[in-house]
Amino acid sequence: MNRPGRRLLVAAALVAAGPLLLAAAPAAAQLKAPPVYNSGLPEKMSGDEIKATWFDGAPMIAVAPDGKQYRMVFSPDGKATRTPVEGKKPKTVSGFWRVIAEGYCSRWTGNNREKCFNVRKSADGSETVVRFGGQIAATWKRR
Numbered sequence: 001m002n003r004p005g006r007r008l009l010v011a012a013a014l015v016a017a018g019p020l021l022l023a024a025a026p027a028a029a030q031l032k033a034p035p036v037y038n039s040g041l042p043e044k045m046s047g048d049e050i051k052a053t054w055f056d057g058a059p060m061i062a063v064a065p066d067g068k069q070y071r072m073v074f075s076p077d078g079k080a081t082r083t084p085v086e087g088k089k090p091k092t093v094s095g096f097w098r099v100i101a102e103g104y105c106s107r108w109t110g111n112n113r114e115k116c117f118n119v120r121k122s123a124d125g126s127e128t129v130v131r132f133g134g135q136i137a138a139t140w141k142r143r
Contacts, residue, residue: 042120047099050119062138
């Protein structure tokens, strides 16, 4: 298609789509801006706070976003275990942890990739673990 023909085709498409674009404008104007990154979340615990509060060898319950529960133990020596609470034959997985300035990192047997997290305090006594990048990984509770 020659250049003048192409311009005519584009102009016709814009004329035809104009009413649709105008109809969508009010809906687009009602869209809210995305929240500021991590806005409204409680303050992060430091690595030392996490170590003192949670990594003392006492068991805790971790609840994943899908509702699955795990009994977890983070020992002071840098070792960890994770066992599903439910199931006929729950399999315990072992791993390692270390603290960093704004959280902790862990690596579990069978997965050589280390993942790092930050932990945020909550008013009800649970701690919400937020993976770096903002994805919620689990909520921790002590029984």
